Amino acid sequence: MSSAHNARLTLIDRLSDGEFHSGEMLGDALGMSRAAISKHIKVLQSWGLDIYRVQGKGYCLSQPIELLDDVWLREHTDVPALSAIPVIDSTNQYLMERVGQLASGSVCLAEYQQQGRGRRGRAWESPFGSNLYLSMYWRLDAGPAAAMGLSLVVGVAITKALHELGAPGVKVKWPNDLYFQDKKLAGILVEMTGQTGDAAHLVIGMGLNIGMGAHLNQNIDQPWARLAEACHPMPSRNTLAATLIARLKDALIDYEQHGLSSIMADWPKLDNFIDRPVKLLMGDREVRGIERGIDEHGALLLDVEGDITPYLGGEISLRRDD
DSSP states (O other): OOOOHHHHHHHHHHHTTTOOOOHHHHHHTSSOOHHHHHHHHHHHHTOOEEEEEEEETEEEEEOOOOOOOHHHHHTOOOSEEEEEEEEEHHHHHHHHTGGGGTTTTTTTEEEEETTOOOOGOOOOOOTTTEEEEEEEEEETTTGGGGGGGGGHHHHHHHHHHHHTTTEEEEEEEEEEEEOOOOEEEEEEEEEEEEOTTTEEEEHHHHHESOOGGGGGGGGGOOBBBHHHHOOSSSOOHHHHHHHHHHHHHHHHHHHHHHGGGGGGGTHHHHHHHTSSSEEEEETTTEEEEEEEEETTTTTTTETTTEEEEEEOOOOOOEOOOO
């Protein structure tokens, strides 16, 4: 890790209390000039941190942030390995590059993703310290074909965990998002390697908006929500991470034994768009109808004038139809 990188992480640690810190005091603490501090602050702002400066008072975060505590997380999670990396390209990519070296259930978390990914190659806005970026590696011995519908199982598990933590209004949006009040709260990305006849190596990633600032609105092309709006009382970020890791691991163990059958009873009450008008976007094609839930294969059921058709595939986008 470079000295500049270390200096920036030290700066964040100092500013995380949400109080004012003068450039002079920060410079003394880090052994550098106020001009150097100012340059580092600009980089931190590019990482999505909402830092402002008041003449005569110094620099301040718009709100305090709770940094991930990797020692605490290792003590409070039952996984073979846990890596909490402050700045990373992508938690999914980190695990995908280490598939052959990892024990099933290994976890990677980050404060900031420089190249966060969503479904279909989209960028995922990943500001430092205000959200949760979490991925788990899982070896599925039944092979790649058995992974169909896994994002639905993960979505249900995370939604139920958030309900228990005080956010009962969170819902699942087929096939891989969590919603609150019709706005995107989290995205799930399942990536896989493995040949037919061999075990599937899965990396299940999640980006959860916790306290992302409105100053990032211009970078996001759809309505989004924060867990801070949905959850009362709000758990600590480390408690939240530990809880979701435990629920994700439990869901994967259950999925190996029961497949999608374990979520069929829960899906109707958790489905954000059930019995509502929606449209499916498939390339240049658009189909409108009433969403009627999912079938036993995880396909979305669309009711078009009484004719119900299942739709399944990674290139389908579901949108509400206003």
